[in-house]
């Protein structure tokens with residue numbers, strides 16, 4: 001079970017201070033870096049505590065879970081999809097999220113373009129890059145990104161805000177962040193979603209604009225059974 005003494009508000013203050021420090025050391029303005037609180041698999045109580053501190057940007061990796069959690073209380077929030085998107089959920093995702101960080105194939109771009117046209121609503125779009133070229137992970141291989149961007153911008157008229165990556169577990173993240181930043185630079189993209197609980201300062205140093213932080217902010221993620229027991233059904 002999670003540690004009952006864990007205090008998300010204090011954790012958030014400490015993380016924001018570390019982000020600001022890392023930004024200053026890198027000669028960056030801390031205001032250019034957004035903390036995305038990754039609320040997937042967290043209890044209602046932990047999420048309420050973070051909301052209570054003024055946190056407004058949240059990341060979820062599943063469309064359905066996000067809608068269940070946030071469906072009735074959207075006002076003033078920015079909700080970002082950071083997990084894989086299936087084409088049959090595109091309509092729902094476009095109607096719900098403010099940003100989709102996991103555009104990773106032409107078929108999905110086609111579906112998104114169609115739905116944007118149809119609904120008139122266009123979330124911010126980021127392309128996911130599989131910087132470690134791991135077979136089990138989604139995202140484009142680094143060498144595919146330039147052609148993909150030209151295609152979705154040209155053929156599908158989609159505006160792309162930036163890139164996202166999830167470096168391989170157990171490897172130094174810095175080379176992956178540096179690679180993502182380099183691909184973004186040569187494609188004129190300004191948003192870089194990279195850096196999580198264990199490596200966000202490195203990400204700040206290498207140009208991250210959005211940090212996706214879960215466990216360092218909320219404590220460990222819960223199993224469905226733990227979640228139910230904490231929330232009281």
Ligand SMILES: *Cc1c(COP(=O)(O)O)cnc(C)c1O
Pocket residue numbers: 038040061082083166196197198212213214215216
């Ligand atoms: C879960 C998740 C995170 C947060 O990871 P932590 O290590 O808990 O900070 C960030 N990005 C993605 C894509 C995730 O799925």
